[in-house]
Amino acid sequence: MGAIKSLVRKYKPTHKDHEHFNEIAFTHFYRTHNQHIRNVLFRLGVEDELDDLVQTTFIKAWKNIDQIIQSEHIKSWLSKIAVHSAYDFFRKNKKFKLVDCEPEMLEKPSRPNRDDKDLALEALNKLSFDHRTVIVLCFIEEYTLQETAEILELPIGTVKSRLARAKHAIQTYLEDMGVTL
């Protein structure tokens, strides 16, 4: 990404067709990160509006592409935009419980013997947005606690406590479903 950015900067003032050049750079940027962003949003519970939120994320990202200083941070920076877009969306549409919830609040499973993928998705669906986000970022996307704290703009202590509670909730759910880890 650093290479693309430096090329855009280098050519933008002099290149006769810089708009076309930017389009090429954007296409590369979009194709490189599209599936990652789709997965992050999908794992956060965005389904029907997935395409719209992917679009919103890329538009916001491209408009602020100058904010990126180091290319190795591009993935977490994009994830941050995606997570905040998803949060805004859920808050506006009130489609998700955004507050923390106790494990006891989770519904007890009614149909055992489901496939592991279904169980993982169901376990995620049982979590609040806040808990789900830390699980997705730390366990699935494999960001460090520090990176997760930066993405969510939270103190690292808050991330740790949310992770502990979310983990406990998921473990309880999976144990109830007969999954032994």
Next chain:
Amino acid sequence: MKNANHHQEDKLASFLKTNAPIAPAGTKAQEVLCKNLIFKESFLNPWLFPILATVSLITASLLFLVLSEENHKIPSANEVSSSKILYETFIANKESNNIDELYVDWDLLAENI
């Protein structure tokens, strides 16, 4: 105890990582739409209105000038010379007392002056 917790956490992370839902792939149409929203928008940039306004103002001024010129049209060289010939012919006929030729088409003269 701490190690056991870590081990449990690793197993949970591994379970979730392996079985994490995967989003359906995006389509080419979505990519094109996204590009259009970013790059076609620049057509409606903040400079567009001032540029259009300036061009319109210049066009209106030029049109006004052209129309004003039409109203105060200066006779062409041909028109001046034909009037001159007509007048000189009249003077010449008058001087030679050629009465028959003294008739002047004043309307034609007026048109040409």
